[in-house]
Amino acid sequence: MDAGALAPAVWMKQGLLLLSRNTALRDVLEQAPVSRSVVRRFVAGDSTEQAVDAVRALKDSQRMATIDFLGEDTLDPAQATYTKNAYLTLLTALSEAGLTEGGGAEVSLKLSALGQALGGDGEKIALENAREICQAASAVGTTVTLDMEDHTTTDSTFGILRQLREDWPWVGAVVQSYLYRTEQDCRDLAHEGSRVRLCKGTYKEPESVAYQDKSEVDKSFVRCLKILMAGDGYPMIASHDPRLVEIAGVLAAANGRATDSFEYQMLLGIRPDEQQRLAAQGDRVRVYVPYGDEWYGYLMRRMAERPSNLRFFLRALATKG
Numbered sequence: 554m555d556a557g558a559l560a561p562a563v564w565m566k567q568g569l570l571l572l573s574r575n576t577a578l579r580d581v582l583e584q585a586p587v588s589r590s591v592v593r594r595f596v597a598g599d600s601t602e603q604a605v606d607a608v609r610a611l612k613d614s615q616r617m618a619t620i621d622f623l624g625e626d627t628l629d630p631a632q633a634t635y636t637k638n639a640y641l642t643l644l645t646a647l648s649e650a651g652l653t654e655g656g657g658a659e660v661s662l663k664l665s666a667l668g669q670a671l672g673g674d675g676e677k678i679a680l681e682n683a684r685e686i687c688q689a690a691s692a693v694g695t696t697v698t699l700d701m702e703d704h705t706t707t708d709s710t711f712g713i714l715r716q717l718r719e720d721w722p723w724v725g726a727v728v729q730s731y732l733y734r735t736e737q738d739c740r741d742l743a744h745e746g747s748r749v750r751l752c753k754g755t756y757k758e759p760e761s762v763a764y765q766d767k768s769e770v771d772k773s774f775v776r777c778l779k780i781l782m783a784g785d786g787y788p789m790i791a792s793h794d795p796r797l798v799e800i801a802g803v804l805a806a807a808n809g810r811a812t813d814s815f816e817y818q819m820l821l822g823i824r825p826d827e828q829q830r831l832a833a834q835g836d837r838v839r840v841y842v843p844y845g846d847e848w849y850g851y852l853m854r855r856m857a858e859r860p861s862n863l864r865f866f867l868r869a870l871a872t873k874g
């Protein structure tokens with residue numbers, strides 16, 4: 554693709570990422586019934602029951618799950634408590650359905666939804682909420698992963714991770730290959746018992762902290778992958794990129810890794826055939842399952858990643874489908 558053709562795509566991506574933080578548009582779209590039917594491709598549903606059903610269906614096809622109760626950037630302490638309670642209810646429901654055994658279904662948390670963005674005591678509130686969720690996860694035999702949000706939260710999130718790992722060493726970390734700092738973070742995190750999800754990163758980040766060029770992000774992903782695969786931790790490769798999935802398999806074999814010493818992760822509704830192919834060949838595959846009615850920011854980031862997702866969304870809006 555020449556530079557002239559690339560520019561509109563980059564422009565559109567940046568625009569959609571800016572819109573993902575637009576609260577006025579969020580409020581309109583989240584109420585529109587037509588939008589709600591469109592989001593079903595990427596979101597399991599509004600309710601705990603729908604999330605549990607989605608996880609059960611994944612289990613039936615040998616795929617594991619990590620479940621995200623949608624919501625982020627909470628500026629209201631009551632909302633942070635509500636989110637924590639939603640996770641506690643979810644973990645009970647997953648356990649009652651027999652889905653948490655061996656960590657088959659775990660949960661992913663956004664600390665900004667648990668209070669991190671509140672200012673003042675926000676970090677402390679997020680930590681306490683995350684602690685309660687980790688305690689509940691531990692009681693039903695499963696694990697928790699802390700999603701990584703924009704770069705202004707990275708140090709705070711790693712700080713909370715370290716505190717949680719003192720009690721629950723299995724709490725998963727997330728690193729984003731678009732950040733310059735991430736190779737070093739991978740070195741620090743590639744130790745025994747350390748579950749580390751490697752992704753490209755999905756937020757709009759400035760040049761001062763992140764690679765802007767897609768190929769640089771991919772090269773960084775491979776460098777990080779090499780560190781994690783050669784280390785003693787448990788790498789979780791979160792990408793739909795066929796080249797990176799293939800490289801991960803090659804590196805796992807080169808490092809003599811057994812199939813249960815790492816896993817692939819993909820998002821609900823994205824490349825389901827590839828998810829099933831990997832699972833059928835004996836690899837561990839975990840699907841990220843978002844649910845809840847605060848789907849706007851999540852969906853806008855998926856649009857920014859892939860124009861065909863945007864066309865699908867606009868077509869459905871136009872046809873009220």
Ligand SMILES: Cc1cc2nc3c(=O)[nH]c(=O)nc-3n(C[C@H](O)[C@H](O)[C@H](O)COP(=O)(O)OP(=O)(O)OC[C@H]3O[C@@H](n4cnc5c(N)ncnc54)[C@H](O)[C@@H]3O)c2cc1C
Pocket residue numbers: 699700701702727729752753754755756791792793794795818819820823824840841858859
């Ligand atoms: C399980 C999981 C957890 C994540 N957690 C976080 C997190 O905590 N923090 C964060 O910042 N980001 C997170 N992300 C998002 C991630 O950072 C990327 O933004 C997102 O995964 C898109 O990058 P990609 O690696 O899939 O490749 P992209 O660069 O988006 O795509 C590369 C290639 O993958 C293929 N592909 C991609 N999408 C599709 C599609 N819809 N259909 C068919 N082929 C497709 C195409 O061949 C495409 O060229 C997570 C992603 C996953 C899968």
